[in-house]
Amino acid sequence: MSMGTRKGRHDPLKSNQSAQLHTLEALMALLLVIGVIIYTVQATSLTPLTSSTANAHIEAQLQILGQDMLNSLDHSEYGQDSPLKQDILNWNGKYYTWDSQQYRSKSGENLTNSSIAEVLRSVAVGRGIAHNVEFAWIEEGGTMRSMPYIYNGEPSDNAVVITKRVLLSDSDFPEMNSTSFRQNSGIRDADQSTDLYNLIDVKLTLWRM
Amino acid sequence: MAHVKQKWQVFDMKKWNDSAQMILIAGFAIGIGIVVLTVMLNNIIYASNTASEANIETNVFDFSNTVKVTTQAYEKAYDNGSIDNSYISNYTSKMAMSHAIAGFIFTLDNDPLQEPYFTQNGLRSGDPDWVVVERINQTERLELVINTSSLGDASNCFVVEALNQSGSMFWSARIFNSSGTHYVNVTNSTDILRTYDIGSGSPSLNITNNTPINFYFDTPTSGEQYRIRFINGDNASGTFTLSGNLSNGQPFEIRRYHVLNTTMSLNKNGHLELNVTIPVTLPRGQL
Numbered sequence: 001m002s003m004g005t006r007k008g009r010h011d012p013l014k015s016n017q018s019a020q021l022h023t024l025e026a027l028m029a030l031l032l033v034i035g036v037i038i039y040t041v042q043a044t045s046l047t048p049l050t051s052s053t054a055n056a057h058i059e060a061q062l063q064i065l066g067q068d069m070l071n072s073l074d075h076s077e078y079g080q081d082s083p084l085k086q087d088i089l090n091w092n093g094k095y096y097t098w099d100s101q102q103y104r105s106k107s108g109e110n111l112t113n114s115s116i117a118e119v120l121r122s123v124a125v126g127r128g129i130a131h132n133v134e135f136a137w138i139e140e141g142g143t144m145r146s147m148p149y150i151y152n153g154e155p156s157d158n159a160v161v162i163t164k165r166v167l168l169s170d171s172d173f174p175e176m177n178s179t180s181f182r183q184n185s186g187i188r189d190a191d192q193s194t195d196l197y198n199l200i201d202v203k204l205t206l207w208r209m
Numbered sequence: 210m211a212h213v214k215q216k217w218q219v220f221d222m223k224k225w226n227d228s229a230q231m232i233l234i235a236g237f238a239i240g241i242g243i244v245v246l247t248v249m250l251n252n253i254i255y256a257s258n259t260a261s262e263a264n265i266e267t268n269v270f271d272f273s274n275t276v277k278v279t280t281q282a283y284e285k286a287y288d289n290g291s292i293d294n295s296y297i298s299n300y301t302s303k304m305a306m307s308h309a310i311a312g313f314i315f316t317l318d319n320d321p322l323q324e325p326y327f328t329q330n331g332l333r334s335g336d337p338d339w340v341v342v343e344r345i346n347q348t349e350r351l352e353l354v355i356n357t358s359s360l361g362d363a364s365n366c367f368v369v370e371a372l373n374q375s376g377s378m379f380w381s382a383r384i385f386n387s388s389g390t391h392y393v394n395v396t397n398s399t400d401i402l403r404t405y406d407i408g409s410g411s412p413s414l415n416i417t418n419n420t421p422i423n424f425y426f427d428t429p430t431s432g433e434q435y436r437i438r439f440i441n442g443d444n445a446s447g448t449f450t451l452s453g454n455l456s457n458g459q460p461f462e463i464r465r466y467h468v469l470n471t472t473m474s475l476n477k478n479g480h481l482e483l484n485v486t487i488p489v490t491l492p493r494g495q496l
Contacts, residue, residue, distance in 0.1 A: 018226070025229050029236040036240045040247050067270055074274070079462055079493055138306045163271075165307065167278050167300075169285045190303060194296040195285050199278075199303045 059160050062129065062206040066162035069119050070204055074164050083115030085166050087149075088135060088200055089173065090114070093184035095148040098125060103150060111150075120150065130155070130209050136201040137187055146203070147186065159207035168197040272475070272483045275304070279317065279473055280489050287491040290466065292322065314476040322467040322491070324356060327367060327442035327449070331468030331490040337443040341451060342461060343436040348453040351416040351426070351437070357409045360386040361444030366394075368440040369416075371430060380429050382416065384445060395424050411447065465494035 076082035096103035103111035136146035286296035328335030366385030
């Protein structure tokens with residue numbers, strides 16, 4: 001009896017080993033579940049921080065900003081010419097660069113009486129948004145030609161371009177004389193037999209430095 | 210008995226070991242599954258957000274710009290009651306070339322000129338009740354030429370009225386057909402000041418010049434800031450001219466002699482991006 005009892009006696013060490021293994025397994029499972037929960041919670045905040053998402057968001061903002069600026073410039077009140085059209089008609093063919101105080105041409109001439117410059121100064125310059133403005137038109141041979149009106153350097157890869165079309169007619173010029181305008185800007189009369197002068201694409205390029 | 214008991218206990222522990230390992234493996238599988246699903250869901254959300262942010266809908270601005278420039282082209286091409294087709298043809302050519310660079314095919318077509326109604330867009334189906342000009346300081350010229358064959362009866366008369374800043378009418382001219390005779394009733398806010406038989410055909414009513422009758426317009430509008438409104442404009446067709454100065458000092462002028470329907474379309478990659486028919490009142494039928 002005693003031999004059987006001695007042989008059949010419960011071995012506490014073996015039981016402890018099994019219990020420890022079970023505990024270890026439970027701990028590993030718990031760690032695994034907690035790790036998964038933490039990863040799941042953290043994962044949703046990762047995507048907005050990637051650089052490509054930030055770029056797309058900035059481009060979208062610039063697109064809307066540029067569209068709003070050109071829309072406001074192209075608005076004509078009470079049958080008058082829009083500020084955008086007036087700036088084109090008053091253009092002397094030169095391009096201007098922002099020198100941290102005003103828009104100045106290569107020859108030192110300041111850009112005055114320009115609604116485009118006023119809007120860009122108050123909106124883009126204040127926000128540190130680099131900008132170019134170009135006037136483009138179709139030449140006689142069907143090729144597109146563009147000239148800068150405001151030039152502040154080559155745009156970066158994430159630049160956005162917003163375009164507005166403006167119609168010029170012979171009757172828009174004072175006394176219907178477009179000679180000086182043609183000589184200064186290089187924009188020719190596309191149709192001398194009618195009142196149509198030309199169709200100008202105003203291209204506004206915005207980018208963040 | 211103790212030996213059998215021990216063996217049974219050992220067997221039970223082995224069974225529990227297997228179960229524990231199965232549970233652990235199941236835990237691993239569930240964890241990996243959750244991770245994979247989360248990563249896939251994040252990728253889907255990220256891709257859709259990037260796609261929607263990167264593709265801001267700018268076509269609507271391009272289309273509205275096209276409509277506006279085309280309207281201006283027709284206003285410039287209008288000359289003495291007709292359209293200069295050479296102007297429109299050259300304009301269409303320039304627009305087609307300009308749009309072609311962006312991959313669009315631009316086409317433009319128009320219907321013949323027709324007599325406008327006094328609705329907002331000049332068509333009979335347009336809004337019959339509308340404010341022509343607001344914040345008027347002074348009216349230099351208000352002249353209407355009415356086609357009496359289109360006039361409604363007294364209960365649906367065409368009305369030209371002036372309203373003050375609080376929206377109260379203080380002057381009106383009511384033009385209607387009463388059993389084949391065509392009248393204009395000039396009223397203030399309370400009384401009929403004058404009733405006049407304007408005749409048939411296309412009589413001209415120059416309200417500011419008091420021709421052919423005194424319209425009593427100058428005195429009540431002097432020194433007042435007001436707006437001019439048309440009511441039941443679909444019950445009268447004809448032309449009108451309205452010019453003057455606004456309260457901010459800016460001049461204004463509206464001349465509506467004709468209306469035409471113009472159809473423009475923009476096609477890209479075989480997909481019709483824009484196909485719209487809009488009425489254009491000429492030579493400058495709306496502010």
